[in-house]
Amino acid sequence: MRNGSIPGARGRVRPMTLFGGPVLHAPCEEVTDFGPELASLVEDMFATMYAAQGVGLAANQVGERLRVFVYDCPDDEEVRHVGHVVNPRLVETGGVVLRGPEGCLSLPGLEAGTERYDEAVVEGFTADGEPVRVRGTGFFARCLQHECDHLEGRVYVDRLAGWRRWRVLRQTARAPWGR
Numbered sequence: 001m002r003n004g005s006i007p008g009a010r011g012r013v014r015p016m017t018l019f020g021g022p023v024l025h026a027p028c029e030e031v032t033d034f035g036p037e038l039a040s041l042v043e044d045m046f047a048t049m050y051a052a053q054g055v056g057l058a059a060n061q062v063g064e065r066l067r068v069f070v071y072d073c074p075d076d077e078e079v080r081h082v083g084h085v086v087n088p089r090l091v092e093t094g095g096v097v098l099r100g101p102e103g104c105l106s107l108p109g110l111e112a113g114t115e116r117y118d119e120a121v122v123e124g125f126t127a128d129g130e131p132v133r134v135r136g137t138g139f140f141a142r143c144l145q146h147e148c149d150h151l152e153g154r155v156y157v158d159r160l161a162g163w164r165r166w167r168v169l170r171q172t173a174r175a176p177w178g179r
C-alpha cells in the first residue's frame with residue numbers, strides 16, 4: 001500500500017472460497033517471492049474483503065495457497081486497525097480466554113461462540129518485505145488468531161465442540177451455499 005492510496009482501490013474482487021473447499025482446509029505455503037504479484041494479491045484481497053463487508057481475509061479464502069492475510073478491524077475500544085501480514089507467525093497470546101461470537105466470510109451468515117485469547121501478537125512482513133509486528137486486543141486479537149488459523153487450514157468451526165459445532169455444521173448443510 002502506498003501513501004495516500006486506499007487499500008483495495010486497484011484490486012479485483014475475487015470469488016470467495018466457501019467452507020468445504022479443499023484450499024480452505026489445507027495449510028498455506030510460505031511466500032518467497034515479494035514481487036508485484038504479491039502486491040496485487042494483497043490489493044485483490046482488500047477489494048474482496050471490503051466487497052464482502054468483512055474485517056479480515058486470508059489468501060486461501062480467495063483460492064491462493066499463500067501465507068498472507070489482510071484486515072480492517074476495530075478493537076474493543078473502537079480503534080480501527082488496517083493492514084496486511086505476509087508469512088505471519090502468532091508469537092504471543094495472552095490475557096483471558098473469552099468466548100465471543102465469531103463469523104467467517106467462508107461461512108456467510110453464520111456465527112458461533114468461539115474461544116480466543118484476549119491479546120495476540122503477530123510478526124511477519126509487508127508485501128515489500130519489511131518486518132512488521134502487529135499487536136491486538138479484544139475483537140482485533142480475535143481477528144488475528146482467526147486469520148492465522150486460516151493459513152494453517154483451520155476455520156473457527158474446527159475450534160468448536162459439542163452442540164456449538166453440531167449447530168454450525170447443520171446450518172452449513174442447510175445454507176443456500178452449503179454443499
Ligand SMILES: [Zn+2]
Pocket residue numbers: 103104105106146150
Ligand atoms: Zn475466516
